Amino acid sequence: MRGEVNNSIRIKKPTARPLRVYAFDPGAGHYVGNEMVALVPYEELKAGPVGERFAVVDFDAAEKVYYAGVDLDDPRIIMRSGLDPSESDPRFHQQMVYAVASETLQRFEIALGRRVPWARFDKPEELRHSNKNVPKIRDPGKRRIAHGTLFLFPHAMAEANAFYSRFAQGILFGYFRASATNPGENLPGQLIYTCLSHDIIAHETTHAVLDGLRSFFTEPTNIDVAAFHEAFADLSALFCHFAHKEVLLDTLMKTGGRLYDTKLRGETLATDGAKAQLQTDIAQINPLAQLAQQFGEASGMNRGLRQMLGTPPNSNDINVLAEPHDRGSILVAAVFDAYFTIYTRRTADLFRIFRAGGGSASPVDLPEALAQRLCSEAARTAEEFFTICARAIDYCPPVDIVFGDFLRSILTAHSDLHPDDPDGVRNAFMEAFRLRGIIPKDALSLTAESMCWPQVDETSKLPPVEGLQFGDPNGLTDAEKDANGDLLRSYAKANANLLGFPVDHGAIDAPSFHPMFRIGPRGDLITDMVVELVETRIDERDKDTGPYPFRSGVTLLIWQEYVDDNERKAPRIHYVIPKHRSAERERRQQMTFAAMQRSGRHDENIHRPQQGTGTKPDRSQIERAWRIDFGLIHAGL
Numbered sequence: 001m002r003g004e005v006n007n008s009i010r011i012k013k014p015t016a017r018p019l020r021v022y023a024f025d026p027g028a029g030h031y032v033g034n035e036m037v038a039l040v041p042y043e044e045l046k047a048g049p050v051g052e053r054f055a056v057v058d059f060d061a062a063e064k065v066y067y068a069g070v071d072l073d074d075p076r077i078i079m080r081s082g083l084d085p086s087e088s089d090p091r092f093h094q095q096m097v098y099a100v101a102s103e104t105l106q107r108f109e110i111a112l113g114r115r116v117p118w119a120r121f122d123k124p125e126e127l128r129h130s131n132k133n134v135p136k137i138r139d140p141g142k143r144r145i146a147h148g149t150l151f152l153f154p155h156a157m158a159e160a161n162a163f164y165s166r167f168a169q170g171i172l173f174g175y176f177r178a179s180a181t182n183p184g185e186n187l188p189g190q191l192i193y194t195c196l197s198h199d200i201i202a203h204e205t206t207h208a209v210l211d212g213l214r215s216f217f218t219e220p221t222n223i224d225v226a227a228f229h230e231a232f233a234d235l236s237a238l239f240c241h242f243a244h245k246e247v248l249l250d251t252l253m254k255t256g257g258r259l260y261d262t263k264l265r266g267e268t269l270a271t272d273g274a275k276a277q278l279q280t281d282i283a284q285i286n287p288l289a290q291l292a293q294q295f296g297e298a299s300g301m302n303r304g305l306r307q308m309l310g311t312p313p314n315s316n317d318i319n320v321l322a323e324p325h326d327r328g329s330i331l332v333a334a335v336f337d338a339y340f341t342i343y344t345r346r347t348a349d350l351f352r353i354f355r356a357g358g359g360s361a362s363p364v365d366l367p368e369a370l371a372q373r374l375c376s377e378a379a380r381t382a383e384e385f386f387t388i389c390a391r392a393i394d395y396c397p398p399v400d401i402v403f404g405d406f407l408r409s410i411l412t413a414h415s416d417l418h419p420d421d422p423d424g425v426r427n428a429f430m431e432a433f434r435l436r437g438i439i440p441k442d443a444l445s446l447t448a449e450s451m452c453w454p455q456v457d458e459t460s461k462l463p464p465v466e467g468l469q470f471g472d473p474n475g476l477t478d479a480e481k482d483a484n485g486d487l488l489r490s491y492a493k494a495n496a497n498l499l500g501f502p503v504d505h506g507a508i509d510a511p512s513f514h515p516m517f518r519i520g521p522r523g524d525l526i527t528d529m530v531v532e533l534v535e536t537r538i539d540e541r542d543k544d545t546g547p548y549p550f551r552s553g554v555t556l557l558i559w560q561e562y563v564d565d566n567e568r569k570a571p572r573i574h575y576v577i578p579k580h581r582s583a584e585r586e587r588r589q590q591m592t593f594a595a596m597q598r599s600g601r602h603d604e605n606i607h608r609p610q611q612g613t614g615t616k617p618d619r620s621q622i623e624r625a626w627r628i629d630f631g632l633i634h635a636g637l
Helices: 090-112 198-213 223-243 245-255 293-298 324-356 368-395 403-417 425-435 478-494 583-598 619-625
Strands: 016-022 035-041 054-056 150-157 162-165 170-177 191-193 508-519 525-539 548-559 572-579
Touching: 016 090, 035 090, 054 090, 090 150, 090 170, 090 198, 090 223, 090 368, 162 198, 170 198, 198 223, 198 368, 223 245, 223 324, 223 368, 223 403, 245 368, 324 368, 324 403, 324 425, 368 403, 368 548, 403 425, 403 572, 478 508, 478 525, 525 619, 548 583, 548 619
Parallel strands: 054 150, 150 170
Antiparallel strands: 016 035, 162 170, 170 191, 508 525, 525 548, 548 572
C-alpha cells in the first residue's frame, strides 16, 4: 500500500539521561556554567531514585523524617531534563547526589574499560561493635535492595561532614549553618548542604570506587595510605572541572589562556595595581583550581576547602606533613604540576601563531577561535591524565601503598598505553614528584626505565597460568569467577617462592581479579588479567595496640597471548608488583597503628572479649577495627 508506515521498528532505549545539577555548588550562583545538565547512564528508576548501582535513602536524621523520593521517570520531570536546581527542595538534593555519583562512576568505568565493583560490605549480623561515627539511620538488614547497591543519604546528619562508610554501605552527607561572623559569599547562618556540592559528591563517590578497586587501601598501614585515599578522591573531583566546557572556556578567556593562574581578572579589565572601585573590578578565584568553595567559605576559611594551585613545590613538606588532607595535597599538587606542564607544551604553538599575528605576549582577551582550541586541548589533556591516574590503580601493589608506588604505577600504566610519549608526559610526572620529595624507594636513577615496574623477564621460571579465563569487557560469569579463584589460589600456593612470598607464608588468597582491555600501539586489542594475591597474618605480639592484621602480597598482570600458528599459548605473567614482609614495614605499621590508637581512630572494644563469653574477637572483627574511619577524617572535611 502506497504511503504505508512501518511501525514495527523497535524503538531503542536511550543511552543517557539528562539531569540538571550544579557544576560547583549553590554558592557559585549564576556564575557561567554553574547550572548544567549532566548526562548520566540511562536506567529505569524507582522513586528515590533507586537504580542498579545507587539507591538514594532520604532520611533526615536531625529532624527524624523521611522525605518522599523523587520519581525521575515522571514524564513531567523527564521533559525538563530533571528538576531545576534548588537549595530548598529535597527532591532536587536527591537528584543531585544520584546524578553526580552516577557521572563519577561512569568516568571511572570508561577510563578502566570495565565495570567497577563496590567493596564487600560488612554484614549486619557480624557487626558486634557499633560505630559512633555512623548515624543510626536504618538497620541495613531491613533494606530490600540489591547487595551490589551503594546507598546515598542526602541529609544524614546535621553537621559539617560528608563521608563514605563501608558500615553504612554508602555515603552520608551532612548539612550545617554557615559561620555567623565570616560566611564568605553566604548569608550568616545560612544552611549549607554538602549534598549540593558537585566536588564533595564526586570526592566521596571516588572513595567508594577506590575501596572497590583496592579494599586493603582502607587499612592505614603507613602515613601515606589515608593521605593517598584523600588525594585520589580530590584528583577525581578536580579533573571533573575540566569537563565543564562553559566554565573552562570562561576561565581561559579571563586568564588569557593561563589556566594555572590562581585568579581571574575582573570584568572591567582594571589596570594592574589599581584598587577595586566596583564589584566588576574584583579578581575572582580560579574556579577550576579549588575544591568545594561554598563549604570552605561557609566554614570561615575565605576560600575553597582545598586547592591545586598556590603552594610552591617544597621537597621537605613530605617529611613534616602528617594530616591526611595536608599530606594528600602534596600528591595533588604534583599531578597538576605535570598536567599544566603538558598543557603548556601542547598549546605553545598556538600562542606562537597568535603572537606572530600581532597578539600580545600577555593577552587579556583571546580570540574566540583560539579560546575554543585551547579549551579542547585542556579538556583532552585532563581526560588523558584522569585516565592514567585511574588505570595506575591496577598497577599498584595490593597493600600498604606509598606515594612512590603510585608514581611508579602512573609511569608503568602510561608506558603500556603510550610507549612513544612524544610530549614527555612521563618526564613531567617524574620532575613534578621529585620537586616535592616523592621518590620511589628502589629507583636506581631518575629515568622512566628505572622508575617503571620491571617486566617479568622472558627467561623467568614463573610458569604460564594454564586455564585462566579472561571473559570479555562485560565481565566474568559466576562460574568463571569460581574457576579462576580456585586456579589462582592453587597457582599462588605452588609458586609462592617464585612470587616472592616468604618460606613461612600462610594461606594466600586472591581477593580480586578482573580482566582489563586496552588498545595497543598497533591498534590491536590487548587483554590482561589484574590479580591481587594477599597473605594475612594476625599479629598479637604487641600488647599495647592489641591484635592487628599484617599483610603482604603481589599484584599480577597476566597477558592473554596472541594466536600464533592457529594456536593460543597459555597466559603468562607480565608484571609482578610486590609488597612483601620486611622488618621496616612491620615497624612502620606498628608506629602508625599506635598513633591511630592514641588519636581515638581505633575501636578499643576489640581488646575486650565478647561480653559474657570470654571469646576473643575473630579475624573479621580485628580487620574492621583497624580500618580508616572517614567520618573522623572528614569531620569539617
